[in-house]
Amino acid sequence: MVQQGSDGPHALDPLGDPQQEDLDLAHSLSALSTLSTGLDLEVLLTRVASFAVQAIPGADGAGLTLLELDRPDLIVKSADFVREIDSIQYAIKEGPCISAAAQGLTMRSGSLGGDPRWPHFGPRAGRLGVHSVLSLPLVTPAGIVGAMNVYARSKNAFDERAEVLGETFAVPAAISVHNAQILAQTARAMARLQDALKGRAMIDQAIGILRSRGGGTVEEAFDRLRKISQAEHTKMTEVGRTIVDEAVRRADARRVQ
Incomplete structure (x- = not known):
């Protein structure tokens, strides 16, 4: 279901070529x-x-916003002017992309400057020479993962057919975007796990060095590490790395002698 601005539905562009538009969509x-x-x-x-x-058809540029949990939303653009337009709506928290993502509905306007749905965003976009927008939510079985903004400088650039073509494209686009997001999240999780394992190995080495110097149990050496970390306001991993690096330098110095 589309939410339309005050400009109303648009007639099909008599100069449009439906066959070519279908080919463009297929490509x-x-x-x-x-x-x-x-x-x-x-x-x-x-x-x-x-x-x-x-x-x-009619698009001059597009932007895509990926909603991310526990991270800033990722915003990309196909043309330089899109970044400027999208930056406005996210700065003022008002605009078609925000509405599309929040409501899960396609947003279309052919006269942004006078569209009452976005009284602050619309005039600013119009002053930048962008008058038409088609915002498409990216919907997957897991929910809405973001939205796609398609812009045109001319007024009434997107008719009902453009909207249908956009929604047709948005379905597989949403799946591709979601799959890429899952892979990126998995890669970040693996990187964090590897960092944690490396950090644990560093702490274990430092514990071994402390025990070799002063004796005591593993628990006592770990407690010494913890106290140094608290006193120096430094992560235990970094404290452990300092101890290990110092031990390596001492060993190298002894070999030189």
Whole structure:
């Protein structure tokens, strides 16, 4: 279901070529299906936004916002002017992308400057020469993962057919984006686990060094590490690394002598 602005529904562009538009959509969907999951997340999202410009007639540029838990939302663009427009709506927390993601509904406007739904965002976008928008929520079985903003400088650039084409593209786009997000989250979790394991190994080495110097149990050596960490306001991993590095330097010095 679409939420429309005061400009009302638009008639199909008599100059439009439905057959060519269908071909453009097919090419975009084909390109979308061949995206490598090995791409950097931001690169992949940017390509999805670029494919949206190709798929939706009348588009001059597109942006994609990925909603992230416990991290800042990731925002990408297919054209430089999109970054400026999207920055406005996220700064003032008002705009079609925010509405689309929050409500799970397509947002379309052909006259942003006078659209009552976004009284602060719309005029600022209009002053920058951007008058039309088609915002599409990215919906997956797991929920809404973000939204895609497609912009045009001309007024009334997106008609009902453009909206249908956009929503058709948004379905597989949402799945591609969600899969890439899951892979990126998994990679971050693995990196944190590896860091934790490296940190634990460093602490274990430091405990061994402390016991070799002063004796005592593992628990007593660990307690000494903890007290140094608290006194120096430094993570135990860093304290352990300092102890290990110092032990290595001493060993190297003895070998030189």
